[in-house]
Amino acid sequence: MLCAMPDLRCVVPPAASREIRLTSWDSLRVIFKSPNPASCQPLQIIRVSGMSDSPILAPVLVVGAGLSGLVAALTLAKNGIPVRVVERNLEHRKGQRGAGIAPRTLELYHFLEVPEIEKHATLLPLVQTYHPGGVQPLETLPMMGPASDPTPSCPYINYLALGQDIVEGYLREQLAKYSCLVELGAEVLSLEQHAGHVEVRLAKTQGGHRTEKLERYDWVIGADGARGVVRKHLGVTFQGETRQEDDMLVGDFRIKGLDDQHWHMWGTIVAFRATPDLGKNGFVLFANARGIDMKKLAADHDALLEFLYSVIERKDLIIEEVYWVSEFRPNVRMANKFGEGRVFIVGGSVHSPTGGQGGNSSVQDAFNLSWKLALVMKGLSPPSLLETYNEERIPVIAEMLKLTTHLLDKSVEADRATTGKAFERGQEYFMLGVNYRGSRIVVDEFGAQTAGANPYVYLSAGTLQAGDRAPDSPGLEPMFGPREEHTSLFDVFRPWYHTVVIFTNGPSQARSTISALKKYPSTTIRSVLVYPKGSSGVKAVEGADFQLIDGGGHAYEWYGVVAGTTKVVVVRPDAVVGALVGGIDGLQQYFGQVLL
Ligand SMILES: Cc1cc2nc3c(=O)[nH]c(=O)nc-3n(C[C@H](O)[C@H](O)[C@H](O)COP(=O)(O)OP(=O)(O)OC[C@H]3O[C@@H](n4cnc5c(N)ncnc54)[C@H](O)[C@@H]3O)c2cc1C
Numbered sequence: 001m002l003c004a005m006p007d008l009r010c011v012v013p014p015a016a017s018r019e020i021r022l023t024s025w026d027s028l029r030v031i032f033k034s035p036n037p038a039s040c041q042p043l044q045i046i047r048v049s050g051m052s053d054s055p056i057l058a059p060v061l062v063v064g065a066g067l068s069g070l071v072a073a074l075t076l077a078k079n080g081i082p083v084r085v086v087e088r089n090l091e092h093r094k095g096q097r098g099a100g101i102a103p104r105t106l107e108l109y110h111f112l113e114v115p116e117i118e119k120h121a122t123l124l125p126l127v128q129t130y131h132p133g134g135v136q137p138l139e140t141l142p143m144m145g146p147a148s149d150p151t152p153s154c155p156y157i158n159y160l161a162l163g164q165d166i167v168e169g170y171l172r173e174q175l176a177k178y179s180c181l182v183e184l185g186a187e188v189l190s191l192e193q194h195a196g197h198v199e200v201r202l203a204k205t206q207g208g209h210r211t212e213k214l215e216r217y218d219w220v221i222g223a224d225g226a227r228g229v230v231r232k233h234l235g236v237t238f239q240g241e242t243r244q245e246d247d248m249l250v251g252d253f254r255i256k257g258l259d260d261q262h263w264h265m266w267g268t269i270v271a272f273r274a275t276p277d278l279g280k281n282g283f284v285l286f287a288n289a290r291g292i293d294m295k296k297l298a299a300d301h302d303a304l305l306e307f308l309y310s311v312i313e314r315k316d317l318i319i320e321e322v323y324w325v326s327e328f329r330p331n332v333r334m335a336n337k338f339g340e341g342r343v344f345i346v347g348g349s350v351h352s353p354t355g356g357q358g359g360n361s362s363v364q365d366a367f368n369l370s371w372k373l374a375l376v377m378k379g380l381s382p383p384s385l386l387e388t389y390n391e392e393r394i395p396v397i398a399e400m401l402k403l404t405t406h407l408l409d410k411s412v413e414a415d416r417a418t419t420g421k422a423f424e425r426g427q428e429y430f431m432l433g434v435n436y437r438g439s440r441i442v443v444d445e446f447g448a449q450t451a452g453a454n455p456y457v458y459l460s461a462g463t464l465q466a467g468d469r470a471p472d473s474p475g476l477e478p479m480f481g482p483r484e485e486h487t488s489l490f491d492v493f494r495p496w497y498h499t500v501v502i503f504t505n506g507p508s509q510a511r512s513t514i515s516a517l518k519k520y521p522s523t524t525i526r527s528v529l530v531y532p533k534g535s536s537g538v539k540a541v542e543g544a545d546f547q548l549i550d551g552g553g554h555a556y557e558w559y560g561v562v563a564g565t566t567k568v569v570v571v572r573p574d575a576v577v578g579a580l581v582g583g584i585d586g587l588q589q590y591f592g593q594v595l596l
Helices: 025-031 066-076 103-111 117-119 162-178 229-234 292-299 301-312 359-376 383-413 507-517 554-558 582-594
Strands: 006-009 045-049 060-063 083-085 128-130 137-142 186-195 198-206 209-219 219-222 238-242 248-256 262-266 270-274 282-288 318-328 331-337 344-345 476-478 500-501 525-531 545-548 566-572 575-580
Touching: 060 066, 060 209, 066 083, 066 359, 083 186, 083 383, 103 117, 103 301, 103 359, 117 162, 198 219, 219 229, 219 359, 229 318, 229 344, 248 292, 270 301, 282 301, 292 301, 292 318, 331 383, 359 383, 500 507, 500 554, 507 525, 507 582, 545 554, 566 582, 575 582
Parallel strands: 060 083, 060 219, 128 262, 219 344, 500 525, 525 545
Antiparallel strands: 006 045, 128 137, 186 198, 198 209, 238 331, 248 282, 248 318, 262 270, 270 282, 476 545, 500 566, 566 575
């Protein structure tokens, strides 16, 4: 029991329910210790006691319950930060739209412990192209290259698909475990920043009645899409262009007569991607044709069918059902800053969704911001840490827009005769190379040139630098205990702590590094000793959370460690290498910047 403040009730997620009284937000630092430190989760402060129907008491307001809002909320909840998520729609959104999930995003869903996404996502079907009226495909090819087998450093290696509405449903289910339910029909109208808080005008529609009130939050995250009110409040410019003439159409369909194992394309004008998410004969439409009034087609289904049949020239195909359809105007735009003071923006409110990287980038924005905000809110990091959200994400999004605009240009310049080759995308779209090498908070003592690096470069073994995605390494055997109980680095990394991986030959240097970590709050750091393959007879190091042997040799290979030497790798809560250092000095340099 922690005492005082009788109005706050606290439960331990996800299963056990113990109530604890809190003295202040400081209590959020408390973590339950369990035999497996990776599974320790911070406490959650949930509701005002005795008022079970009252809104969630939360210092953070997330505006918008799309991908970015849900990921921001879930990451904060996993960090023990109470969040309120408001969504102006009265119902959860339908439609597959951003269904493409890049391998890096799959990794982040793994760290956020949403296994349903990986379980239900499927490989993108092969593309088949046709001439109008043609029944036999002109060619069959993969959109994202041939499917590959996972590798030790990349367990998620293929670009997968799962409807954005389904992914959002799984994220909401996870959030609900933290008693955070998306509040529908709640729209932020305006906001005003003050020195210590943000004042928000919120309209709620319930049972046909609309009420408005002013509320106070410590922090606001605008995940309210491209036309969001939060970005406008920040006075952020949304620089770039809007392609009015290149409006597109998206929708979910059921079509009889079309093989539902492929992605059928008629030039770049009409594409029907088969998806198991919509059941038998389910397809997602993507159409774009310069000069066609897509808004009209979205509103008038007869006109829509006429347009589709005029392009595909296949009367044998029966469009049996149009579940949902919407037009979509490509924006090639990004915000010039992603936050200021106590207000931040993520996802579609930051950048445009052209080119199939938007949802993925939105998830990555939210992940980058949320762990930093959690540490600042707990009083463990300086507010300046939040500036690095801007600094790290702006170059990545700028590069993403360059890539995706090139794709957009290719697709609108093409026509009915264009073959599927025009759509093929390179490895950079998998986003495993997205990096923050130029960030001021990363530390690399191994002589790597970090500034000016391409933030989207695709990486291979032996090139790891601070700021890069932290590779996985399976086959790690416990030094003490049954060797067959393998683990992997990805099963240790979690978004609510830093993981300090100490590659070492013997326990003496490890001991001094573990002892140096004692000065930092224990709830924010996990330590992992990794001994080279074949090590035995080593004495246990007191205080280390994990003591492992690199049974497969993968960790030493990917982290570029020569057996017999010591290397310390700090992996940030967003599974990015924060520091690659030789010992305590480098470690202190890193944490000196990130923690108070
Ligand atoms: C056709 C199409 C295909 C796409 N394909 C892909 C793909 O394959 N891969 C990919 O990664 N991305 C893709 N995208 C992009 C992806 O859909 C977007 O980038 C993503 O939806 C952005 O997520 P978000 O949560 O930031 O914003 P949004 O999804 O726009 O969500 C914003 C939410 O905020 C709510 N809101 C707005 N204002 C307020 C307010 N004032 N108060 C309360 N709530 C508010 C909205 O109702 C909405 O629910 C595609 C997009 C389209 C249109």
